[in-house]
Amino acid sequence: MPDVVLMVSPAQSYNGNIHDELKLVWSAGGYQIERRGQLYRAGPEQLIALHPGEAHSGRPAGLDSEDGRRRAESEEWRIICVPWSLVGRVADPSNLRFEPPVIDDADLSKKFWAVFELFEQPASQPEREEGLLELVAALVPHASPDAPPPVAPSDELALRRARDYLAERLSSNITLDELADVARVDKFRLVRVCTARLGLAPHTLHLRLRLDRARKLIRRGDQLTDIGQATGFYDQAHFSRTFARAFGLTPRQYRAGWTSTGPHRKFTGD
Secondary structure, three states: OOOOEEEEEEOOOEEEEOOOOEEEEEEOOOEEEEEOOEEEEEOOOOEEEEOOOOOEEEEEOOOOOHHHHHHHHHOEEEEEEEOHHHHOOOOOHHHOOOOOOEEOOHHHHHHHHHHHHHHHOOOOHHHHHHHHHHHHHHHHHHOOOOOOOOOOHHHHHHHHHHHHHHHOOOOOOOOHHHHHHHHOOOHHHHHHHHHHHHOOOHHHHHHHHHHHHHHHHHHHOOOHHHHHHHOOOOOHHHHHHHHHHHHOOOHHHHHHHHOOOOOOEEEEOO
16 A cells, blocks of 8 residues: 555644645544635544645644643644545545535544554554545545536646646746746736635745655655755755744654654554
8 A cells, every 4th residue: 555644643733734645634632724714623523634735724723722732732633644546446536525624423533543543453454455445435425526616627727737847846946937838827817726726826835745745755764855955945954944834843853753763653554
């Protein structure tokens, strides 16, 4: 099961995250997600389902008070990231959108936990794979395939061209004029479409794609200096500061957690 990621850690805040996989989140103390200017709140018995391609920000519930902040620091969250290739074995990925992203279904939460237990305890690869596929299948009734996209089909195509171009050039500086030429749309319209559809302006979208790639390279075991260069940061300090602002951890801390030498730990399908 390549690229399946399961994570456990103290719940973190993050800003403007974007990813290419289906992400399921459970938080012991509840969690808040902001997407396209709208705030959603999930309780500890609810799951958050985030389809790819749309920027969102998140934070543990209760951070507005000192007691809440202390609780958030001690409460964990659990995350399962399922690659679209695996999702496609159960459902049409283009129809698996979640509006709203908070799912109130106790049985689904139990399935989520059952999958985690398959990875925390000795289990065979077929058992783990079957559990993941059953979890995705259980998500399908909660999807909103008829939810209208926030932009016209022609703008969606222009945005796809622009996003693909940025994703293929993570180490390069791309001007707005260059990107608009690739997308075949006026640059001011491209900014409006990108902001409406993804919640990010093109420059910020490029940055978030670079950071998401950096996380994958860290999990793969690449050297941090090589990762910074491969994702377009002009020095290691710049890479570290930008990564920490986005995810609440420096690249070094993230790597320590991922290799189980820090306060976080990881589980994968290996």
